[in-house]
Every structure is written in structure tokens, then in C-alpha cells.
Amino acid sequence: MERLQKVIAHAGVASRRKAEELIKQGKVTVNGKVVTELGLKVSSKDYIEVNGIKIEQEEPVYFLLYKPRGVISAVSDDKNRKTVLDFFPEINKRIYPVGRLDYDTSGLLLLTNDGGFANLLTHPKYEIDKTYIAKVKGIPSREDLKKLQKGVRLADGLTRPAKVKFLSGDRKKNSAIIEITIHEGRNRQVRRMFEQIGYPVMKLKRESFAFLTLHGLTAGEYRPLTPHEVKQLIALAKSGPSY
Known part of the structure; x- marks a missing residue:
């Protein structure tokens, strides 16, 4: 069972906010009856029309x-x-x-x-843990990585503490492989965090999500x-x- 406005939005008819407006305006029927109050829950078996046109409910994937x-x-x-x-x-x-x-x-x-x-x-x-493997230019010291663990200040504010693990370093190529786990979702966050401590990311891969x-x-x-x-x-x- 899902809220009616959510089902309408999922069907691609309108945004959830617009769907709520359509319901209030009496333009939505469920099984032939006009619905004007928000909060009604429907199932995939219910027959829903918006402005007289039947909507096709999608099964979630x-x-x-x-x-x-x-x-x-x-x-x-x-x-x-x-x-x-x-x-x-x-x-x-x-x-x-x-x-x-x-x-x-x-x-x-x-x-x-x-x-x-x-x-x-x-x-x-509700952000949950996301783990990345980063190849960075330079070889960060333990003190540098501790900055990431505590949080670094970016243009959009201080980052939350991260879990950081040094995996390997290559002095000839002047690069290192670092594992970092964050639970935020800012734009290009991991790259900006490493840039902030002076180690630009050369390659980045998200290894896990939760x-x-x-x-x-x-x-x-x-x-x-x-x-x-x-x-x-x-x-x-x-x-x-x-x-």
C-alpha cells in the first residue's frame, strides 16, 4: 500500500506536490470515487484516474x-x-x-x-556509509589522514568524520592507494577532501554502499x-x- 500522491508521482503524471494539488482539486478518482483528501493509501489493484485518464502503476524495481x-x-x-x-x-x-x-x-x-x-x-x-578506493598523487602521512578522520573544512562547510585506511604507497610513482568511508553525499566530496589536504585524486572508485x-x-x-x-x-x- 502506498499513498495516492506517491503512486501518481511514480506513474510520471506529475510531481508529488502537484499530485497533492490535483487530489485537493477533485481531479483524481480511485475506483470511480472522487478523492479530495490527502493520506489515502492504494494498492496496485486499485483503478486510479487523473483528469479522467487511467494511470499505469509501475511495480518498484x-x-x-x-x-x-x-x-x-x-x-x-x-x-x-x-x-x-x-x-x-x-x-x-x-x-x-x-x-x-x-x-x-x-x-x-x-x-x-x-x-x-x-x-x-x-x-x-539518513546518509549511510559509502566506501571509496582513491589513488592520490603523493603519499599522505598519518597526520594528513587524521585530518580526514576528524573532518576538513570545505567551501560548503566542515565534513563529518571519515574512516580512513592507508592501503599502499609507491614512492617511485609518488602515489598512494587510500580507502575512505563517508556517509555524506556532497558534490565531488571525496576528491575535494583529498585536495584540501594536498593530495589530488588521480582515480576514484566506490567499492561499497552500506x-x-x-x-x-x-x-x-x-x-x-x-x-x-x-x-x-x-x-x-x-x-x-x-x-
């Missing part, structure tokens, strides 16, 4: 994509660059990415047509989430950050 580098985390691009939807040619439902990964960043990205699920996983109040990993996938491949995984993500997000 959830996917995990191994996004390659050089791909836009959007449903379209005005520069005709490849988008994440290009990897789902056989999916005829209106899916979109949950959050985003930068054009030059690879790794785990979720896609869905469930707006409530997407909002829950991206809302600042308990989900890229295991079994190669770049450009995807798989559906299991119902249990969806329930786990919702429960985890509602429980709040782990640190």
Missing part, C-alpha cells in the same frame, strides 16, 4: 550498477555523453540513479523508480537487488549513521 568511468549519473545528457541508463536498454520502466557518481568516478551506483526509497537513501539525515559490494560484476554490468537487500537498506537508513 531496484538495481545495482557497476558504473564505468566516463559515464554520466543522469537519465539524459545535453552533450550526448553516455549515461547510466544506456546500460539498461531492456528496462522499460522509468528508473533513475540514487544520488550520483562523478563522470570520472567508477563503482557502485543504485538505480530505482521508487522515489521514497531514493529519498531515504540520499536525505542528509553492505552492498560490486562482487561478481564487471564495469557496465548490473543486477537487481533482492527484496531482502531492499528491506535491509531501508532499515539501515532509518537507524541513522553508524558513527
Whole structure:
């Protein structure tokens, strides 16, 4: 069971706010009866019309994509660059990415047509852990990495504490591999954090999102989430950050 305005929004008829206005204006019927009050919950078996036109309810779907580098985390691009939807040619439902990964960043990205699920996983109040592997220019000292652990000040404010692990360093190439876990979702955040302490990111990959990993996938491949995984993500997000 879902709220009526949410179902209308999922069907692509209007935004949720606009759907609420349509309901208040008496332009929505459920099983032949006009509905004017918000809060009614409906199922996939209910017959819903907006302005006399039946809406088609979509079953919610959830996917995990191994996004390659050089791909836009959007449903379209005005520069005709490849988008994440290009990897789902056989999916005829209106899916979109949950959050985003930068054009030059690879790794785990979720896609869905469930707006409530997407909002829950991206809302600042409910942000959950995301782990990245970064190849940086230079070899950070323990003191440098502690700055990331405590939080660094960026143009849009102080970052929350991060979990940071030094994996390896190459003095000949003057580079290092660092694992970092954050639970915020600011634009290009990991790259900006490393730039702030003087170690620009050369390559970045999101290895995990909460308990989900890229295991079994190669770049450009995807798989559906299991119902249990969806329930786990919702429960985890509602429980709040782990640190």
C-alpha cells in the first residue's frame, strides 16, 4: 500500500506536490470515487484516474550498477555523453540513479523508480556509509589522514568524520592507494577532501554502499537487488549513521 500522491508521482503524471494539488482539486478518482483528501493509501489493484485518464502503476524495481568511468549519473545528457541508463536498454520502466557518481568516478551506483526509497537513501539525515578506493598523487602521512578522520573544512562547510585506511604507497610513482568511508553525499566530496589536504585524486572508485559490494560484476554490468537487500537498506537508513 502506498499513498495516492506517491503512486501518481511514480506513474510520471506529475510531481508529488502537484499530485497533492490535483487530489485537493477533485481531479483524481480511485475506483470511480472522487478523492479530495490527502493520506489515502492504494494498492496496485486499485483503478486510479487523473483528469479522467487511467494511470499505469509501475511495480518498484531496484538495481545495482557497476558504473564505468566516463559515464554520466543522469537519465539524459545535453552533450550526448553516455549515461547510466544506456546500460539498461531492456528496462522499460522509468528508473533513475540514487544520488550520483562523478563522470570520472567508477563503482557502485543504485538505480530505482521508487522515489521514497531514493529519498531515504540520499536525505542528509539518513546518509549511510559509502566506501571509496582513491589513488592520490603523493603519499599522505598519518597526520594528513587524521585530518580526514576528524573532518576538513570545505567551501560548503566542515565534513563529518571519515574512516580512513592507508592501503599502499609507491614512492617511485609518488602515489598512494587510500580507502575512505563517508556517509555524506556532497558534490565531488571525496576528491575535494583529498585536495584540501594536498593530495589530488588521480582515480576514484566506490567499492561499497552500506553492505552492498560490486562482487561478481564487471564495469557496465548490473543486477537487481533482492527484496531482502531492499528491506535491509531501508532499515539501515532509518537507524541513522553508524558513527
